[in-house]
Amino acid sequence: MTDKSLIPDEEPVPPKWREDFPFESEGDDYISRRDFTRFLCVVSAGLATGNGWVLWKSLHRKTVATQTVEICKTTDLQPGKWRVFNYPDEKTPAILVRRLNGEFTAFLQQCTHLSCPVAYEANRDGKGEAISCHCHNGCFDIDTGRGVSGPPRELRPLPRIEIRVADGKVAAVGFAASGEKKS
C-alpha cells in the first residue's frame, strides 16, 4: 500500500473534464472579454456582408425606362388640392399636387427618412406650401423636393416626377434630376 506520507503535499490534479467545463453553473452567466470579442468579430462579418449586399444591388441595378402615365384631367384637381397615383409601377405611390398658382407638380410619396407617406400642405406653419411628413414632423421644399426641416434635412431629396399637361390631361413622363427646381 502506498505510504502517502512520502508523497509531497500538493493539490490534487484536476480531472481532464475540468478543462472543458471550467466554470460552475453560476459562472456560466458571465461573458468574458474574449467571448465578447469573438461575438464582435461575427458582427463585423455581418456588417461586411451588408456592404457586399449593397454592392451587389448596385451592380445589378435595373434602369427604369421612362414611361408616360396619364394621371387625371386638369379639371379633376382644383388649386390647393392633391391626389395619389402610382408611378412608375403599381407598387410605388406618388402624389400629384395642384399648387395655389395652378401649376402641377408631383413627387414620390415615400418619405426619404423611413418611407412614411407624405402629404401636401397649402400653408404649413404660416410659411406657405410644403410637402410634409407627419411621422416625424419632416418637411420638403415643394419646388425642389429637398428636406427643409426634421429628419429629411440630412437625407436625399424627395424624388420629383416630371409632369406634362396637354389636351386637358395631366401625365407623368419621367423623373427629374435629384433636387433640381422645376423649370
Added chain:
Amino acid sequence: MSPEKGSTMQIPTPDYPNRAGVAASETARLAFVALFCVFQYWLLTATLEAYQQGNVTLPLGAFIASVGCFLLAAGLVAVGEFALFKQQKFLRSIRAGNQNQLNTMENHKHV
C-alpha cells in the same frame, strides 16, 4: 511534506504573458474590434444612403474598406486565440510534468 532529498523539480518559465499582461491585451483587443464594428456600421448606413441617391460607384470602395476592417478584427481575434492556445498548452505540459514526477516517485518507493 517536503520532497525526497536529491529530487529536483524544475520551475519552467512560461512563454506567454503574465496574468496582468493578458488582461491588458484582451481589453485592448476588445476596444479595437469594437471600434472597427462602429466604423463598419457607419459605413454601411452611409453607403446605403448614397445608393438610394443613385450613386453606384461608392459601394465598391465601401465594401473593400468594410472587408479590410473585418480582416483586421479577425486578425486581432486570431492573435488572442493563438495566445490562449499557447497558454493552455503550457499549463497542460506542467500538469503532465507534475504527474510524471509523481509517478516516478511512486515507482522509486516500490523498488
